[in-house]
Amino acid sequence: MTMSSDDRETGATFMPKYDANGLLAAIAIDAASRDVLMLAYMDAEAVTATLDTGFAHFHSRSRGRLWKKGESSGHVLRVIEVRVDCDQDALVLICERAGPACHTGATSCFYRRIEGGGLVPAG
Amino acid sequence: MTMSSDDRETGATFMPKYDANGLLAAIAIDAASRDVLMLAYMDAEAVTATLDTGFAHFHSRSRGRLWKKGESSGHVLRVIEVRVDCDQDALVLICERAGPACHTGATSCFYRRIEGGGLVPAG
Numbered sequence: 001m002t003m004s005s006d007d008r009e010t011g012a013t014f015m016p017k018y019d020a021n022g023l024l025a026a027i028a029i030d031a032a033s034r035d036v037l038m039l040a041y042m043d044a045e046a047v048t049a050t051l052d053t054g055f056a057h058f059h060s061r062s063r064g065r066l067w068k069k070g071e072s073s074g075h076v077l078r079v080i081e082v083r084v085d086c087d088q089d090a091l092v093l094i095c096e097r098a099g100p101a102c103h104t105g106a107t108s109c110f111y112r113r114i115e116g117g118g119l120v121p122a123g
Numbered sequence: 124m125t126m127s128s129d130d131r132e133t134g135a136t137f138m139p140k141y142d143a144n145g146l147l148a149a150i151a152i153d154a155a156s157r158d159v160l161m162l163a164y165m166d167a168e169a170v171t172a173t174l175d176t177g178f179a180h181f182h183s184r185s186r187g188r189l190w191k192k193g194e195s196s197g198h199v200l201r202v203i204e205v206r207v208d209c210d211q212d213a214l215v216l217i218c219e220r221a222g223p224a225c226h227t228g229a230t231s232c233f234y235r236r237i238e239g240g241g242l243v244p245a246g
Contacts, residue, residue, distance in 0.1 A: 009227060010227065011242070012235075013241060013242065014237055034157035039148055081245075083235065084236070084242060086229070110215045113207070114137055114174065118136060119134070120135065
């Protein structure tokens with residue numbers, strides 16, 4: 001069966017579109033605050049693991065393997081809902097946090113904002 | 124001057140990290156609802172155009188050129204604040220919308236959620 005662009009954009013079938021590296025972007029947001037927590041990438045294995053377990057999994061590009069967010073820190077992300085965009089090459093994960101999302105200890109990886117050409121705390 | 128990973132992660136200098144294609148990911152969110160509106164990619168030209176004009180610009184991968192969001196539809200995104208993540212390879216744009224963000228007419232590109240293996244309206 002051939003799926004057209006229209007099927008992908010308006011249909012009811014989940015058909016994720018991976019890039020040349022087999023990845024799509026996944027944006028984790030906090031279910032409570034609605035803040036964007038982090039952006040990471042998923043391959044098909046990570047999408048399946050996330051949907052099957054209810055915990056966010058990504059593909060580590062540096063380590064070249066499946067990575068469960070929080071596997072070493074314990075700061076897992078429990079996924080309440082997954083949204084997909086029009087062309088199905090990006091996901092939004094609505095999550096409950098078990099701790100800070102960022103490895104620096106910040107709640108969100110987006111803890112700085114641009115001001116006057118430099119960076120200042122976003123808070 | 125050499126910038127270390129620590130400088131990039133905790134410093135006050137904006138030094139965006141582009142991928143092999145010269146791009147970074149930019150997540151546009153709605154300043155009022157906090158909803159994620161869209162994900163697109165920026166090259167250095169698009170970052171500069173966005174910061175200089177206060178309107179979201181991206182790099183169109185399909186057309187290979189700078190693209191001002193809403194340039195044909197009028198549905199521009201006025202950028203109130205730009206946040207950067209820990210490793211500076213992703214941005215969050217906090218925006219005021221002039222119309223729907225999605226070319227399908229939906230307010231957000233993320234208008235469907237996964238349920239039971241298929242897609243249903245996210246609403």
